[in-house]
Amino acid sequence: MKVPLSAIVGLFFTGIYFFIAIFAPWIAPYGLTESVGDVWEPMSREHWLGTDNIGRDLLSRMIYGGRTTIWIATAATVLSFTLGSILGFFAAVIGGWADQTISRFVDLIMSMPSLIFALVVLSVMPVTMFVLILLMGLLDSTRVFRLSRAVALDVNVMDYVEAAKLRGEGRAWIIFREILPNALSPLVAEMGLRFIFMVLFVSTLSFLGLGVQPPVADWGGIARENGQGIVYAVPAALMPAIAIATLAISVNLVADWVLNRTTSLKGGRG
Amino acid sequence: MLKVRNLKIGATVYPPNAKPHDIEIVHGVSFNLERGKVLGLIGESGAGKSTIGLSAMAYGRGGVEITGGEVWLDGVDILTHGMGDLRKLRGADVTYVSQSAAASFNPAKRIMEQVTEAAIAQGKFSRRKAEIRAVELFNKLGLPDPEKIGTRYPHQVSGGQLQRCMTALALCPAPNLVVFDEPTTALDVTTQIDVLQAIKSAIQDSGVAAIYITHDLAVVAQVSDDIMVLKMGKTVEYGPVEQIINNPKEEYTKALVSVRSIYHQEKAPTVNPVLTVKDISARYSGTTSDVLSGINVELHPGQTLAVVGESGSGKSTLARVITGLLPPKTGQIDFLKRTLSPDLNNRTKEDMRELQMIYQMADVAMNPRQTVGTIIGRPLEFYFGMRGAEKSKRVKELLDEIEMGDGFIDRYPAELSGGQKQRVCIARSLAAKPKLIICDEVTSALDPLVADGILKLLLDLQKREGVAYLFITHDLATVRAIADSIAVMYQGQVVRYGRKSEVLSPPFDDYTDLLLSSVPEMKLGWLEEVTANRKMVSAGN
Numbered sequence: 001m002k003v004p005l006s007a008i009v010g011l012f013f014t015g016i017y018f019f020i021a022i023f024a025p026w027i028a029p030y031g032l033t034e035s036v037g038d039v040w041e042p043m044s045r046e047h048w049l050g051t052d053n054i055g056r057d058l059l060s061r062m063i064y065g066g067r068t069t070i071w072i073a074t075a076a077t078v079l080s081f082t083l084g085s086i087l088g089f090f091a092a093v094i095g096g097w098a099d100q101t102i103s104r105f106v107d108l109i110m111s112m113p114s115l116i117f118a119l120v121v122l123s124v125m126p127v128t129m130f131v132l133i134l135l136m137g138l139l140d141s142t143r144v145f146r147l148s149r150a151v152a153l154d155v156n157v158m159d160y161v162e163a164a165k166l167r168g169e170g171r172a173w174i175i176f177r178e179i180l181p182n183a184l185s186p187l188v189a190e191m192g193l194r195f196i197f198m199v200l201f202v203s204t205l206s207f208l209g210l211g212v213q214p215p216v217a218d219w220g221g222i223a224r225e226n227g228q229g230i231v232y233a234v235p236a237a238l239m240p241a242i243a244i245a246t247l248a249i250s251v252n253l254v255a256d257w258v259l260n261r262t263t264s265l266k267g268g269r270g
Numbered sequence: 271m272l273k274v275r276n277l278k279i280g281a282t283v284y285p286p287n288a289k290p291h292d293i294e295i296v297h298g299v300s301f302n303l304e305r306g307k308v309l310g311l312i313g314e315s316g317a318g319k320s321t322i323g324l325s326a327m328a329y330g331r332g333g334v335e336i337t338g339g340e341v342w343l344d345g346v347d348i349l350t351h352g353m354g355d356l357r358k359l360r361g362a363d364v365t366y367v368s369q370s371a372a373a374s375f376n377p378a379k380r381i382m383e384q385v386t387e388a389a390i391a392q393g394k395f396s397r398r399k400a401e402i403r404a405v406e407l408f409n410k411l412g413l414p415d416p417e418k419i420g421t422r423y424p425h426q427v428s429g430g431q432l433q434r435c436m437t438a439l440a441l442c443p444a445p446n447l448v449v450f451d452e453p454t455t456a457l458d459v460t461t462q463i464d465v466l467q468a469i470k471s472a473i474q475d476s477g478v479a480a481i482y483i484t485h486d487l488a489v490v491a492q493v494s495d496d497i498m499v500l501k502m503g504k505t506v507e508y509g510p511v512e513q514i515i516n517n518p519k520e521e522y523t524k525a526l527v528s529v530r531s532i533y534h535q536e537k538a539p540t541v542n543p544v545l546t547v548k549d550i551s552a553r554y555s556g557t558t559s560d561v562l563s564g565i566n567v568e569l570h571p572g573q574t575l576a577v578v579g580e581s582g583s584g585k586s587t588l589a590r591v592i593t594g595l596l597p598p599k600t601g602q603i604d605f606l607k608r609t610l611s612p613d614l615n616n617r618t619k620e621d622m623r624e625l626q627m628i629y630q631m632a633d634v635a636m637n638p639r640q641t642v643g644t645i646i647g648r649p650l651e652f653y654f655g656m657r658g659a660e661k662s663k664r665v666k667e668l669l670d671e672i673e674m675g676d677g678f679i680d681r682y683p684a685e686l687s688g689g690q691k692q693r694v695c696i697a698r699s700l701a702a703k704p705k706l707i708i709c710d711e712v713t714s715a716l717d718p719l720v721a722d723g724i725l726k727l728l729l730d731l732q733k734r735e736g737v738a739y740l741f742i743t744h745d746l747a748t749v750r751a752i753a754d755s756i757a758v759m760y761q762g763q764v765v766r767y768g769r770k771s772e773v774l775s776p777p778f779d780d781y782t783d784l785l786l787s788s789v790p791e792m793k794l795g796w797l798e799e800v801t802a803n804r805k806m807v808s809a810g811n
Contacts, residue, residue, distance in 0.1 A: 158634050159629045159635040160634065163629070163635060166626075167652060168617075168623075169652070
């Protein structure tokens with residue numbers, strides 16, 4: 001199987017980021033909240049990325065920040081995917097009033113801009129990681145619902161699904177054994193893209209101050225804290241921006257590769 | 271006018287576990303074609319007919335490449351042409367009529383615009399002249415309202431009419447050669463006659479040379495002057511039509527000419543029918559007219575009831591009503607002495623087990639992510655609770671019955687041929703030990719030789735297992751071969767019903783007469799005879 005260069009690059013960087021996220025406590029040279037140097041020191045041998053606005057090692061903050069961002073984004077993606085696809089398949093197979101009700105409810109939620117909605121919710125609820133993951137997952141599950149319902153409808157009209165219905169198979173069999181295996185490929189590719197959106201969403205919320213709260217680091221928060229430094233030509237705020245950008249592009253490249261491989265397979269959406 | 275010498279065409283294969291490599295798919299084919307004559311290219315799927323036909327305009331579809339030989343068109347070898355010269359040639363001197371007119375017409379443009387497009391773009395005629403020509407061609411091809419039909423959109427005309435528009439499109443730029451690629455395969459038998467007649471007279475009037483590609487020998491016998499029989503990219507036999515039809519030399523040609531040699535002794539009706547359809551009428555919700563009205567048929571155990579009709583006559587809808595996918599408006603269905611619930615959701619597992627269905631397109635009838643073993647094994651698990659060794663044993667037995675070996679258990683549907691796929695579908699329905707199998711056009715998508723094999727298999731299984739078939743088809747030759755009783759459907763009603771011998775003997779009602787006379791026979795001059803004697807215009811015209 002020939003893997004294109006773009007996919008290799010994507011896989012490499014995604015792999016590095018996830019590795020760093022998982023093994024953060026063993027990799028980071030300094031602690032998360034230790035103040036070890038002067039404010040906004042430039043890059044040096046002791047501090048590879050310099051220090052941040054209150055003297056903490058930026059590299060360690062970035063590593064722990066990556067861990068937080070990736071953890072939140074992954075959890076939110078898993079939640080949105082599970083919820084969205086189960087509801088989507090359910091709506092496609094049941095049809096009729098249940099489908100209409102769920103779809104219109106989802107339309108309602110989608111009609112509100114997610115960022116504004118999130119900001120409103122977060123300004124009244126305590127901003128814990130649990131609340132963040134739950135909120136992001138629920139908001140994003142609407143997009144996954146749309147996609148999985150469309151894919152399931154495509155598969156539902158195939159003769160083999162009708163053959164299963166005529167056999168007398170129950171709904172569970174039809175959803176999990178007939179539809180799901182054929183719908184999996186486009187959904188998996190979509191999962192990569194939703195992950196990127198979650199990374200951007202949590203970083204945006206943190207940058208606006210309503211995401212991850214200090215002293216816990218996450219990339220959006222780091223950008224917020226060090227934002228003033230740009231005026232003094234201190235590149236500290238650019239580090240999280242570069243990290244977010246490279247992670248997003250790498251995951252995108254991998255998702256492209258998965259999508260290209262699945263368009264030639266039968267069944268599911270091409 | 272067209273001389274093809276030693277044509278070789280190659281393609282690249284990508285086997286799953288090996289490196290991609292090039293192979294030859296057409297091995298040195300040669301033929302001649304003169305102006306005003308028709309060459310019929312005949313063979314099974316994959317023989318190379320369309321590939322060779324398209325090489326007449328130096329085109330390889332799907333990435334195939336012409337690797338050797340010469341194609342002399344009017345004294346010039348077009349294989350040496352550059353792209354610019356080929357563009358001038360295609361659509362002007364050599365035109366192409368494809369199998370599916372519906373897929374070839376742009377649904378967003380009117381017919382006239384598309385029919386005249388090539389003629390105008392290639393500079394052969396001015397717009398006015400091209401449109402006048404188009405209307406003349408519409409008239410010659412027997413289209414209704416030739417002056418106005420060009421203003422319609424493709425979806426506003428029927429399949430047969432659209433195919434004739436495609437022929438007009440190919441003839442409008444006054445080409446030297448027209449390649450017809452299975453133009454009537456996708457049409458009903460009764461519509462096919464009209465289109466065939468139209469094509470034949472158009473070819474004769476305009477004096478073009480034509481290559482007619484098809485897998486139906488009876489059809490090609492009506493229009494060609496010479497026939498070339500192809501198998502796996504090689505010429506099997508090549509000669510004038512009288513010789514090929516009446517005096518075939520090669521074994522393969524003989525097999526093609528004598529297909530449908532199955533004979534089945536008609537059985538007498540028994541006392542207890544396995545299925546009784548009483549007064550069924552059905553209508554799709556939200557529509558104003560009945561799709562089925564007053565259907566009354568019976569099926570006896572171990573026998574075959576053939577339901578014949580054109581597309582739109584209601585045959586498949588009847589199958590949907592019987593299986594419970596479409597609850598009927600009135601009437602009832604009795605199966606094995608009990609009344610079936612009209613809705614699928616209210617039927618018992620036993621009801622569903624004893625009534626099985628086989629579909630027309632085997633590739634979509636099987637889940638592409640399940641192996642053959644899983645597909646055949648599921649009914650065993652589901653209905654009989656078989657597991658483990660017992661299930662494997664039974665799956666092997668079923669594979670034996672369909673004449674396929676154990677090696678197929680772990681294969682996926684995509685790795686099987688068309689005939690093999692249909693056999694697996696048959697095994698799947700047999701696994702449930704049904705009393706009745708509904709066969710919905712099961713051989714329509716298969717080549718004649720492969721379809722023959724499937725029909726023989728079905729008859730053998732019927733003798734052994736005593737299962738009854740409700741055989742839905744539009745192919746009268748199949749009906750003659752395997753039916754015990756026949757129901758002819760037309761526009762949602764049964765116009766003729768009875769034992770095979772009764773239904774197929776005169777006197778006929780008008781529609782059955784039309785249907786029976788529309789089946790192409792392997793006889794030269796049959797087309798002219800039939801068109802002269804037609805009493806009724808077909809519905810799909």
